[in-house]
Amino acid sequence: MFILVESVRMALRSLRAHPLRSALTVLGVVIGVAAIVAxxxxxxxxxASISGELRAFGAGSLTVEGYTPFKEQLLGRQNVLALDDYGRIVAHVDGIRNVAAAFAPFGPGATVRSPARSAVTQVLAVTVSYQRAMQAWPEHGRALRGADGTSxxxxxxxxxxxxxxLGLPADAVGTYVDIGGHWFKIVGVAEPKGDLFGLSRDDYLLIPFEVGQALAADADRADIAITFEVDDVAQADAVRDAVTALLRKVHGIRPGQPDDFTVQTARQAAEKFLGIVAMVSAVLASITAIAxxxxxxxxxxxxxxxATERTREIGICIALGARRHHIVAQFLIEAATLSSLGGLAGLAVGWxxxxxxxxxxxxxxxASLPGWSIAVxxxxxxxxxxxxxxxxxxxAARLNPVDALRYE
Structure with a gap:
């Protein structure tokens, strides 16, 4: 313990004796640690933010969407869930509730006009349950109702x-907008969710599902996303298997052929996203570790x-009885102290x-700094x-004490 304390003391004394050289020496460590920590x-x-939002849907929430492999997308193909698929899930799958469906009747982007200006935004035709499933609660006005669709x-x-x-105020309830050549009255303004990766999650208009069916150019080919909850969370896997079996049968998918849709729980979506984030983090951290x-x-x-500058000092230590492992320990502790101080500085800079x-x-x-990253x-x-x-x-430990004492 005495040797350790004395070695640390000598290392700090060496750093104070050459402050500029020490600062430049640890600069690479500071930059590397700062980049990794950042x-x-x-x-x-x-x-943490995204997984929290995904888990907010609950372990018993499932989402069904059409799936097209990338190779088929390059050939211009697209697998979709049709209105009939939505109806079959509602009619033939037991143990589910709050079935929510949504599709874009005017395509991925629709031109919407207001008295002030026009803009391209996302227009979704949704069932009443969709607003609950997506946590799209109104901040002003009201949400869509079942009577809006039936009427x-x-x-x-x-x-x-x-x-x-569209150049409209935050409280635009009562204002009319033109969607696809039809005037719609704004009855509610949803609570803001903010941006993610620079993309807004508040750039949309929701219209009644039945109205979207009536206005869609080809409602039978509409790509519908379906979300629902299971009555018993313990039966989530069984319900997922039932939905998979039903859709494979109606889509005519033979045994051994891949599904043209996906059925996943909110937990699976969260785990998939966390896996992608972990992989990206590992790649970025590996690149920055080069510093x-x-x-x-x-x-x-x-x-x-x-070691060269302290040749005579090393010779004196060996002549007085210091062993080689003492010299090795002194230099290693000094190097570790130097780099550890750089790590502490990099930690602060990175944060x-x-x-x-x-x-x-x-x-x-x-930003959130986990405790394990500080220790690492x-x-x-x-x-x-x-x-x-x-x-x-x-x-330094291999120096001959006689030659070291003669060194000038």
């Missing part, structure tokens, strides 16, 4: 961003210079960079110092 903080905050009322609920693009290697080379270079990134980039949730950043930076300090330490 990436991990931003991605962890994003992961074919041309009414809609607007997102905040869509209103802004740590550069910092390690700088530490090795400085420690080699230090500031993450906070700045989330403040400057629209749609990014607040400091431990890894210390390990870099030890690894790149081995060669200088061994060189």
């Amino acid at each position: 990436v991990v903080s931003v991605m962890h905050g994003l992961s 074919r009322r041309k009414v809609c609920v607007a997102g905040r961003k869509a209103l802004k693009k 740590l290697l550069v910092g390690g080379i700088g530490i090795m270079n400085v420690m080699l210079v230090s 500031l960079l993450a906070r700045a990134a989330t403040a400057l980039i629209p749609g990014l949730p607040p 950043a400091i431990g890894f930076s210390g390990a870099v110092g030890i690894v790149f300090g081995i060669l200088p330490a061994v060189k």
Whole structure:
């Protein structure tokens, strides 16, 4: 313990003796650790935000959508869920409730006109349950009702961003907009959800499902997304298998052929997203870790210079009875102390960079720094110092005491 404390003290004294050289030496470590911490903080905050929203749907929530492999998409093919699929799920699948369906009757982007201006936005025809499933509650006015669909009322609920693009006020209840050549009355304004990856989640208009069916150019080929809840969470897998079997039968999919649709729970969607985020984080962290290697080379270079400068001191220590492992330990502890201080500085800089990134980039949730990343950043930076300090330490320990004492 005495040797450890004394080695740390001597390392700090060496750093104070050459402050500029020490600062430049750990610069690579600071940059490497800061980059890794910034990436991990931003991605962890994003992961926590999105997974929280996905899990808010509940473990018993399932989503059914059409699926087309990328190769088939390149050939211009698209597999869709039709209105008949929606009707069959409602009629033949037991143990489900709050079945919500949505499709875009005017295509991916529809031109909407207001008295002020026109804009392209997303127009979705939805069932009443959709608003509950997607947590699209009204901030002003009211939500869509079942009577709106049965009576074919041309009414809609607007997102905040869509209103802004149309030049309408935040409380635009009672205003009329032209959708596909038909005038719709805005009866509600949904609560804002903000941006994600720079894309707005408030840029949409919701119209009654039955009205969308009547206005769609080809309602039978509409690509419908279906969301529902199971009565018993324990039966979620059984319900998913029942839906899969039903759709494979009506779509004429033979055994061994892949599905042309996907059925997944909110938990599966969250796990899939978290897996993608983890992979991206690992790739980015690996790239930024190159700076740590550069910092390690700088530490090795400085420690080699230090061993040369302290040749006489090493000779005196050996002549007084110091063993080689004492010399090795002293140099390794000095290198580890140097790189660990760089790791602490990089930790602070990385956290500031993450906070700045989330403040400057629209749609990014607040950065979150997990506790394990702090330990890993400091431990890894210390390990870099030890690894790149081995060669200088061994060189210093192998000095001949007689030659070392004669060194000028």
